[in-house]
Amino acid sequence: MRYNNTPKGFLAKLSKTHKILLSAAIVIIVITLLFQQSDEQATETVSDTQQSEPAVNPANSDVTDQQVEGTESGASAQQKTDNNEVTEPKGPVTSEYVVVEGDTLGGIFEKMAISQKTLYELLDADLDVLALDDLELGESLYFTVDNDELERLELRPSLAKRVIFERRDHAGFEYKEIAVDGKWQQQRFIGKVLYSFGGSAQQAGLTMNESYFVANLLKEKIDFVRQIRPNDRFEILVDRQYIDGQATGASRVRAVRVYNHKHVIAAYLYKGSYYDEDGNSLKKAFQRLPLLKRYRISSSFNPYRRHPITGLRRPHNGTDFAVPPGTTVLSTGDGVVKRVVRHKYAGLYIEVDHGNSYSTRYLHLSKALVKRGQRVKRGEKIALSGNTGRTTGPHLHFELRRNGAAINAMTAHIPIAKTIEKKELKQFKQQIAEYQKALDKAEVAVVMPLAQLDDSLIEKQLLPIIRRI
Ligand SMILES: [Zn+2]
Numbered sequence: 001m002r003y004n005n006t007p008k009g010f011l012a013k014l015s016k017t018h019k020i021l022l023s024a025a026i027v028i029i030v031i032t033l034l035f036q037q038s039d040e041q042a043t044e045t046v047s048d049t050q051q052s053e054p055a056v057n058p059a060n061s062d063v064t065d066q067q068v069e070g071t072e073s074g075a076s077a078q079q080k081t082d083n084n085e086v087t088e089p090k091g092p093v094t095s096e097y098v099v100v101e102g103d104t105l106g107g108i109f110e111k112m113a114i115s116q117k118t119l120y121e122l123l124d125a126d127l128d129v130l131a132l133d134d135l136e137l138g139e140s141l142y143f144t145v146d147n148d149e150l151e152r153l154e155l156r157p158s159l160a161k162r163v164i165f166e167r168r169d170h171a172g173f174e175y176k177e178i179a180v181d182g183k184w185q186q187q188r189f190i191g192k193v194l195y196s197f198g199g200s201a202q203q204a205g206l207t208m209n210e211s212y213f214v215a216n217l218l219k220e221k222i223d224f225v226r227q228i229r230p231n232d233r234f235e236i237l238v239d240r241q242y243i244d245g246q247a248t249g250a251s252r253v254r255a256v257r258v259y260n261h262k263h264v265i266a267a268y269l270y271k272g273s274y275y276d277e278d279g280n281s282l283k284k285a286f287q288r289l290p291l292l293k294r295y296r297i298s299s300s301f302n303p304y305r306r307h308p309i310t311g312l313r314r315p316h317n318g319t320d321f322a323v324p325p326g327t328t329v330l331s332t333g334d335g336v337v338k339r340v341v342r343h344k345y346a347g348l349y350i351e352v353d354h355g356n357s358y359s360t361r362y363l364h365l366s367k368a369l370v371k372r373g374q375r376v377k378r379g380e381k382i383a384l385s386g387n388t389g390r391t392t393g394p395h396l397h398f399e400l401r402r403n404g405a406a407i408n409a410m411t412a413h414i415p416i417a418k419t420i421e422k423k424e425l426k427q428f429k430q431q432i433a434e435y436q437k438a439l440d441k442a443e444v445a446v447v448m449p450l451a452q453l454d455d456s457l458i459e460k461q462l463l464p465i466i467r468r469i
Pocket residue numbers: 128299316318319320397398
C-alpha cells in the first residue's frame with residue numbers, strides 16, 4: 001500500500017504547470033535517446049560492412065558497386081554523429097576482362113595497365129599450376145587493383161573451378177584454387193548403331209569426347225568398323241557434373257554394353273579401372289610412370305607445399321623424377337596431344353588429354369617427339385627430358401589431372417591394367433548388378449542437347465588462343 005501511494009502522492013503535490021513541464025522533459029529525453037540509438041546502430045552496421053570487405057573479396061563489379069554504396073552511407077552516417085572531416089576511403093576496385101581472339105597475356109596486362117613486373121610475379125606463382133596458360137576465348141579475368149597495385153587476380157576456367165592469385169605483402173602472389181563439386185548426375189544413353197558407332201553414340205546424346213572414349217575402351221574387344229552390324233544396340237551409363245543446373249563438361253563413363261550380333265561386349269568401371277563381366281581388365285588403362293624404369297623421386301606431389309623463404313603456398317602439383325637430360329619420356333595413357341609449348345618457367349612442356357576427364361603434363365623437356373593434335377598410345381615415346389625453364393637441375397616434372405585438378409599420380413586410384421582378385425569378385429559382381437539395373441531401366445534413348453554444348457567446349461580447348469609472351 002505504502003509503495004503504491006508514494007508516486008501518486010508525489011505527483012499530486014506538483015502544480016499543473018510543473019506536470020506539463022515534466023511531461024515535456026520526458027518526451028524530449030525519449031526522443032533524444034531514440035535518435036542517438038539509431039545513429040549508433042547505423043554507424044555499427046557500416047563499420048561491420050567495412051570490416052568484412054577484405055573477406056568478401058569482390059569477384060565481380062557488382063560486388064564492388066555494392067561496396068561503394070556501403071562506403072558512401074558510412075560517410076554520411078559519420079557526418080550525422082559528428083561534424084569532423086571525413087575522408088572517403090579508397091577501396092579496391094575489381095574489373096572484368098573478357099579474353100578475345102588474338103589476345104596475349106602480355107597484351108591483356110598492358111590493356112589493364114598492369115606492369116610487366118607484376119605479370120612476372122604472377123607467372124612465378126603460376127609456375128607449377130600453369131592456370132594462366134589455360135586461358136580460353138570468352139573466359140573472364142577479374143583484376144582487383146588497390147592503390148594502383150594488382151592485389152588479386154581471379155580466373156574462372158570452368159563452372160567447377162575458380163583460380164585466385166592474391167598478393168601477400170611484398171613477397172609475391174599466393175595461389176589458391178576453389179573447386180566446386182556440384183552434382184554428379186547419372187544418365188543413360190541407348191541407341192542402335194546405324195553407320196558408325198561414334199556417330200550413333202553422339203546421336204544418342206554422348207559428346208564427341210565420350211563416344212571416342214567408349215570406342216577406344218572397347219577397341220580390343222570389337223572392331224567398330226568391320227564387326228558392327230546395322231542392328232547392333234548399345235547402352236551407356238555416364239555420370240555428368242552439373243553446377244547450378246549447367247553442365248560443366250566433366251563426365252565419367254561408368255558402364256557400357258554393346259549387343260553385337262549374338263555377343264554382348266561390356267565394360268564396367270570399378271575402383272577407377274574398366275573390366276569386362278568376368279573381371280578382366282580392359283586395357284584402356286594408365287601406367288604409373290612416364291619413364292621406362294624407376295628413377296629417384298626428387299620432389300613429391302604436395303598441394304600444401306610452402307616456399308621455404310617467403311612462406312607462400314606454392315603447391316607442387318606433380319612428381320619430380322631425377323632423370324638425366326635426354327631420358328625417354330612416355331605418355332602414361334592413350335590420348336591426344338593437347339599442347340606442346342615453351343613456357344618461361346615450365347620450359348618446354350607437353351600436355352596429353354586422355355579423355356574421361358584425365359590429362360597429363362610433362363615439364364622441363366629438352367625435345368618434343370609429338371605434335372599438337374597427334375594421337376598417342378600408352379607407353380609411346382613423346383619427348384626427351386631436359387632442364388628447360390626454371391629448375392634447380394635436370395628433372396622430369398610429371399603431372400596427372402582429373403577434372404582439371406591435379407592428383408597424386410603415384411597414389412591415385414587410376415585405371416591400372418589388372419584383373420579383379422578372387423576375394424574382390426563378390427563386391428565387383430554386386431557393382432555390375434547395380435549398373436545392369438540402371439542400364440535396364442528404360443527403353444527409349446535419351447537425346448540430350450548437351451552433345452553440342454560439350455563439343456564446342458572441346459573445340460575451344462584445342463584452339464591456340466593465347467600466345468605466350
Ligand atoms: Zn615439379
